[in-house]
Amino acid sequence: MARKRKGRDISGWLVVDKPAGITSTAVVNKVKWALDAKKAGHAGTLDPEATGVLAVALGEATKTVPYITDALKAYRFTVRLGQATNTDDAEGEVIHSSDLRPEDADITDALSAFIGDIQQVPPKFSAVKIDGQRAYKLARDGEDVELSARALWVEELLLIDRPDADHVELEMTCGKGGYVRSIARDLGEALGCYGHVLKLRRIWSGPFEATNGLSMDQIKELERTPALDDHIQPLEIGLDDLTELRCTEEGAAKLRNGNPGMVFAADGVEYGDEAWASLNGEAVAVGVYKAGELHPSRVFVRPA
Known part of the structure; x- marks a missing residue:
């Protein structure tokens, strides 16, 4: 018999x-324990050295994670010019270097090639799987990792600052992956x-x-107290990009059982x-709308 998972249904x-x-x-x-x-x-x-938004889904909100993953996101990052590393960030070893430093206008012109639908090869030190193994594990073992290019939508890529000749600060809005x-x-x-990421913030x-995010120090200060619960946002926020359709009590009951239910x-x-x-503003299910009914693919189960 499976062990009962400990913890609160939140x-x-x-x-x-x-x-x-x-x-x-x-x-x-840490959040789960707190x-x-x-x-x-x-x-x-x-990445471990990156900072910024990490949205933690709790309980039934984990069913909405794909919608946040697919949503647009924005990063502000600093590129160190003149050096390429084997990890494409400051954690790796420098493998190529150059004394050339482009002008701001040259950088702005080059950015246009990275906007729109582009093809991008992931870093060799990444979590992409190759024959069932993570690329970074193969790379650490000294294997020559070959990764295929992947499609990426880049909404915007802007030059924000040029603090000195060696560094450029950029901001990118992009899609999934x-x-x-x-x-x-x-x-x-x-x-x-050449270039690599020096700092990265989502x-x-x-x-x-x-x-609007809590720091780890704030989480530690509030851990295991009702005050931390006050910072929990509704799971429905994860459904912002989908249309909300109200349903009746009868429709909600059918949906909760995995059957099509009537919606307005x-x-x-x-x-x-x-x-x-939704019923009284609370998410009941996600699904496909067909002729006055929602055919559920995900059902949200709340504690009685």
Whole structure:
């Protein structure tokens, strides 16, 4: 018989302003313990040395993680010009260097090639799987890692600051699966001077912003107290990009059992659209809208 999972049945989102020097998994584990939560996960890994938004999903909110992962997100990062590293960030070994330093205008011109639908090769030291193994593990073992290019949508890529000849600060808004380290590497190659990420901060992800996130010190101060619960945001925030369709008590009961349930139509929703059903403002299910009914794919189960 399976062991009963310990912890409280709490659902929602806790936004963390992740510091450098800690993994995303370690942050989730700390939040889970601090809230005595039964279940927790996160919506998008940050590298250990990266900072900024790490949205931690609790309980039933974990079912909305894909919608946050797919949402646009923004990063502010510093590129060290003149050096390429084997990890494409400051943690790696310098493998190429150059004395060339491009002008600001040259950098701005080069950025245009990285906007829109682009193809991006992930860093060799990344969590991409090759034949079932993580690329970074193979790279650490000295294997020659070959990764295929992947599609990425870049909404915006701006030159924010040029503090000195060796450094440039950029801000990027992109879709799912973007590697900032790859942008720095490829920009350096395009400019002929090499480059790698020196600092990286995710400033927002979907509806969540770093400025509204708790620090790890704040979480430690509030751990295991009702005051930390006050910072939990509703799971429905994870559904912001979907249309909300209200349902009746009868419709909600059917949906909770995994069956199609009647919903009220809303402006803009069409047959076959993905949407979510609510009863008294609380999410009941996510599914596909068909002729007055929602056909559920995810059902939210709340404590009695």
